[in-house]
Structures are given as structure tokens and as C-alpha cells.
Amino acid sequence: MWFFLLTATAWASVQVLGPASLLKKLQTHGGAELKAAFASFSVTPEPMLVGHLTQIASLDLCQKGASDLLSSDRVLLAHRGGCTFLDKALEAQRLGAVALLVMDDREERLEEVHMVDPSHSDMLRIPVLMVSKQHGEMLETAVRESEPVTLRLNLNQPLSTSVSLKLLLSADSYAVLKFLDTFQTFVNRFDRAELQFQPFYAFYYDDNCRKQNFTECANRDCIANGRYCSKDLWDLGEEGGRDVVLESLRQICLWRHTLTLSSAAQWFAYVSRFGEKCLKGAFGQACSEAVLTDVGIPLEVVETCVAQSVEEGGDLLSSENFVLHKEIAQISHLHITRLPGLAINNELYQGPWEAEAVQDLVCAQYEETPKACRREVSSGGGVGVADVLLALVFLAVAAWGTWVFRQALRNRKESTQVAEAFSQYYSLSR
Numbered sequence: 001m002w003f004f005l006l007t008a009t010a011w012a013s014v015q016v017l018g019p020a021s022l023l024k025k026l027q028t029h030g031g032a033e034l035k036a037a038f039a040s041f042s043v044t045p046e047p048m049l050v051g052h053l054t055q056i057a058s059l060d061l062c063q064k065g066a067s068d069l070l071s072s073d074r075v076l077l078a079h080r081g082g083c084t085f086l087d088k089a090l091e092a093q094r095l096g097a098v099a100l101l102v103m104d105d106r107e108e109r110l111e112e113v114h115m116v117d118p119s120h121s122d123m124l125r126i127p128v129l130m131v132s133k134q135h136g137e138m139l140e141t142a143v144r145e146s147e148p149v150t151l152r153l154n155l156n157q158p159l160s161t162s163v164s165l166k167l168l169l170s171a172d173s174y175a176v177l178k179f180l181d182t183f184q185t186f187v188n189r190f191d192r193a194e195l196q197f198q199p200f201y202a203f204y205y206d207d208n209c210r211k212q213n214f215t216e217c218a219n220r221d222c223i224a225n226g227r228y229c230s231k232d233l234w235d236l237g238e239e240g241g242r243d244v245v246l247e248s249l250r251q252i253c254l255w256r257h258t259l260t261l262s263s264a265a266q267w268f269a270y271v272s273r274f275g276e277k278c279l280k281g282a283f284g285q286a287c288s289e290a291v292l293t294d295v296g297i298p299l300e301v302v303e304t305c306v307a308q309s310v311e312e313g314g315d316l317l318s319s320e321n322f323v324l325h326k327e328i329a330q331i332s333h334l335h336i337t338r339l340p341g342l343a344i345n346n347e348l349y350q351g352p353w354e355a356e357a358v359q360d361l362v363c364a365q366y367e368e369t370p371k372a373c374r375r376e377v378s379s380g381g382g383v384g385v386a387d388v389l390l391a392l393v394f395l396a397v398a399a400w401g402t403w404v405f406r407q408a409l410r411n412r413k414e415s416t417q418v419a420e421a422f423s424q425y426y427s428l429s430r
Contacts, residue, residue: 039128041117103136177275184268189372253305
């Protein structure tokens with residue numbers, strides 16, 4: 001017999017608190033608590049919020065640059081269509097709304113509505129919900145009649161068909177690379193539409209160089225006159241943290257290349273092999289190129305990206321870097337306060353750095369358990385394959401225990417030293 005790990009369905013709703021005239025109308029249409037769809041890219045800063053509903057002249061929020069900023073505690077109502085859900089949400093956020101409520105433009109089951117963000121933006125900080133066309137029109141009518149419509153948004157983290165998983169790391173992080181060794185199999189089982197995995201790389205800037213406007217400022221842990229720095233905690237490279245920055249740049253370039261492919265397998269293969277081969281004293285470009293060759297990735301895939309990361313004729317070690325500048329801009333919206341760090345659906349993960357724990361949490365976010373999350377467990381009498389495997393594992397415990405102890409000491413050193421090294425971490429300085 002086979003058993004599968006299943007999860008329950010969560011929900012989001014909009015409860016109308018007033019005015020009385022609107023409440024009376026809603027009683028004839030199922031009550032004052034309205035079912036709502038929740039955007040897969042949305043965030044839940046609080047489990048519940050109360051606000052006053054309002055609209056602006058641009059009913060679909062697709063005309064950018066409106067100057068009439070909203071007063072506090074305003075939930076903005078917008079029509080569906082005209083531009084993407086994310087465009088509407090970012091405009092609502094710019095205007096000062098605490099949440100965006102989209103009214104559907106057709107009669108359909110809200111369970112079949114999927115509000116997604118193909119660009120995987122990290123800019124959004126407000127929740128986004130959708131109500132039915134019928135309920136939306138009733139809310140809009142009340143707003144147009146200048147009645148103060150008060151809403152309570154119940155933002156229990158909803159389940160969806162897509163999960164966002166963002167990893168913050170550094171190219172010399174033993175803890176992350178060890179974690180990825182086992183985690184990559186899990187990620188590679190998913191379609192990219194189901195699990196939106198994305199790595200980000202951490203940098204900080206040299207404060208003294210910033211005071212000099214990043215001109216002619218030397219620091220062996222930095223490139224671009226102190227703009228992009230890292231720490232070589234393990235004395236891996238000859239150039240200090242500068243080698244870590246350059247390796248992170250190469251890995252970012254490789255990740256960009258994988259976005260053009262059907263899976264992230266090449267990035268995982270490279271990072272895993274790099275950790276095995278280059279974090280033992282051979283850290284640097286030569287080892288990186290050897291690993292690219294080992295895993296079958298053409299050198300020009302990374303070399304071209306690295307060369308184009310600075311202006312034509314610019315020097316990689318002194319010029320501002322377009323790729324790293326964009327990476328830092330993305331990091332500044334992650335709100336991950338430690339390195340390494342992990343965010344699931346834009347919520348900071350604070351559990352153990354164990355692949356199985358993260359996998360369980362990821363799988364718990366889905367409305368319907370995807371195939372990649374199903375755990376098959378056999379049951380029956382006698383000695384089976386599982387029993388044999390268990391015996392083999394038991395015999396290996398003694399040898400494995402020594403390795404785990406040493407690895408724990410190493411990771412502890414990394415955890416404590418990294419907190420100090422990234423105290424000026426760029427995303428926390430903006």
C-alpha cells in the first residue's frame with residue numbers, strides 16, 4: 001500500500017464591517033464575509049488588517065504617476081485588466097495603500113483565478129486579493145455613493161499552485177553548499193511554474209570607500225573601489241574577499257544562463273562540484289574554469305557575461321559592475337537579515353538548515369500537493385528493501401558521526417563570523 005503526504009487548504013477573505021446599507025445588501029448575497037483569491041506573489045505582513053476602501057481616477061491602476069497619494073489605512077479598489085496584477089499592486093503601493101483589492105471582470109470561480117508575477121519581482125510589500133465581479137460592483141457602488149466602506153482583510157497565508165523560494169548565499173559558504181548537495185534533487189523535481197527557486201548573492205560595501213565616493217579606494221576584499229565586497233573567512237584565495245566577489249559574479253552569470261534553459265540543473269551541478277573541488281584551497285578562477293569543464297558548461301557562457309558586466313573598455317576590478325549592481329538592488333528588497341538566508345513566499349525562514357525541514361515547509365504551501373512533494377511509503381510484513389537500507393545506515397553511523405561533528409564546528413564558525421562580516425551588508429543599509 002502507498003501513502004501520500006497531503007495538506008489542508010488555507011483561505012483569505014474580505015469581511016465588510018460597514019456601512020449598514022451595504023451590509024444589508026450583502027446579506028442577500030451570502031453574507032458580509034466575501035471569499036477572495038490571493039495573489040501568489042503577494043505578502044502577508046500581518047494576519048489581519050482593517051482599512052477603508054477607496055478608488056482613484058485610474059480605475060484599473062494602469063496609468064502610472066498619479067499624484068494624489070492616499071491617506072493612511074486605505075485599501076485601494078481596482079478593476080481587473082489593462083495591465084498586469086503586479087503593475088496594479090506596485091502602483092497601489094506607491095500611492096500608499098495598505099492593500100490592493102481587485103474586482104474580477106467576469107463571472108468565474110475564484111478558485112480558478114491565478115494571479116502570478118512572471119518577473120518574480122521582490123518590490124511588493126502589500127497584500128493583493130481579488131473578489132468576484134458581483135461583490136466588486138457592490139463595493140464600488142458603495143464607494144461612489146461616498147459611503148465609508150470599512151473592510152477587514154483576513155490574510156491567513158493562502159495555499160497556491162506556485163511557491164517562491166529565495167536563497168541568499170555567498171560563494172564560499174560551506175553551510176549553503178552542503179545544504180544544496182541534498183536540496184537540489186528536490187528542486188529539480190519541480191516545474192519552474194510550481195517552484196520559483198532563485199539564488200541571490202550577498203555583498204557589502206566599504207564604508208570608508210563610500211565616503212570617498214568609491215574613487216581610487218583599495219581594499220583586498222572588494223572590487224570597483226569598494227562598491228562590492230565580501231569576506232574570505234577561510235583564507236581560500238590569494239586575493240582575499242575579492243576572489244569571493246568574483247566567484248559570486250561567475251555564479252550569478254551561470255544562474256542567468258540557466259534561466260534560458262528548462263531547469264536549474266547546470267547551476268546546481270556547478271555549485272555542488274565547486275564546493276567539493278574549490279573550497280579545499282584551490283579557490284579562484286582557474287578552479288572555476290576546471291569545474292565548468294567538468295560539468296560540461298562552455299566557458300564562454302560565463303566569460304561573456306562577466307566581460308559584459310562592466311562598460312566596454314572598463315576594468316573588472318575598478319569599474320562599476322552592472323550585474324552586481326542589479327543583484328544588490330534585488331537583495332535590498334529581500335529583508336533577509338542573516339547569511340545564509342532563505343525566504344519562502346517572501347517570508348523569512350528561521351528553521352534548521354536541513355533539507356528535509358525546508359522541503360516539508362515548501363510542500364505545505366501548496367493548495368494541492370504536487371507530484372514532487374508526494375512521499376511514498378511502503379507497508380507490509382517481512383524484511384523489505386527499507387529494512388536493508390536501515391541496517392546499512394546503522395553500520396555507517398560511527399564513521400558519519402565524526403564527520404558531522406567536524407562539519408558542525410565548521411558551520412558554527414561560519415555562522416558567527418558571517419554575522420560580523422556582513423554587519424554593513426548592503427541590503428540592510430538602504
